Amino acid sequence: xxxxxxxxxxxxxxxxxxxxxxxxxxxxxxxxxxxxxxxxxxxxxxxxxxxxxxxxxxxxxxxxxxxxxxxxxxxxxxxxxxxxxxxxxxxxxxxxxxxxxxxxxxxxxxxxxxxxxxxxxxxxxxxxxxxxxxxxxxxxxxxxxxxxxxxxxxxxxxxxxxxxxx
Ligand code: PNS
Numbered sequence: 001x002x003x004x005x006x007x008x009x010x011x012x013x014x015x016x017x018x019x020x021x022x023x024x025x026x027x028x029x030x031x032x033x034x035x036x037x038x039x040x041x042x043x044x045x046x047x048x049x050x051x052x053x054x055x056x057x058x059x060x061x062x063x064x065x066x067x068x069x070x071x072x073x074x075x076x077x078x079x080x081x082x083x084x085x086x087x088x089x090x091x092x093x094x095x096x097x098x099x100x101x102x103x104x105x106x107x108x109x110x111x112x113x114x115x116x117x118x119x120x121x122x123x124x125x126x127x128x129x130x131x132x133x134x135x136x137x138x139x140x141x142x143x144x145x146x147x148x149x150x151x152x153x154x155x156x157x158x159x160x161x162x163x164x165x166x
Pocket of ligand 1: 011013014106108
């Protein structure tokens with residue numbers, strides 16, 4: 001029997017990566033031989049962090065996970081999945097409110113490429129309310145985000161919102 005390596009792409013804006021993303025990622029590593037966290041350029045979303053900063057923060061957060069890689073992509077997700085010879089896309093599903101957009105995206109991606117499956121994973125219930133948007137808002141208003149993001153992300157957020165940037 002020939003064993004082929006199973007690869008999943010975990011795409012997102014990751015602006016910035018949160019503990020909720022990392023929870024989903026850990027779950028995905030149990031199902032796949034290799035997981036590539038693919039940071040979308042998504043300039044139209046006007047991200048707080050540059051693509052380089054976001055990939056660097058993901059890379060640092062996953063450095064202890066040997067089957068995980070951090071990368072970036074631009075353009076269609078399905079084209080990137082093909083380029084990386086992956087079989088599946090992993091997305092986190094927190095609440096019903098996520099469902100409509102995720103359902104639409106999964107079906108559109110299937111229309112574009114029948115071969116690629118989308119797999120939804122639920123993060124731990126304590127992360128149900130967590131999002132990059134809320135983390136950014138909290139950090140900007142001086143709230144404590146230490147239980148929601150890794151330490152290096154907290155430092156990066158503090159630097160972005162510092163009144164005296166270096
Ligand atoms: O973290 P996000 O912002 O919810 O991630 C959304 C993302 C990046 C996965 C999505 O916007 C995407 O796949 N963008 C790439 C362009 C693309 O393929 N669009 C068609 C999907 S229907």
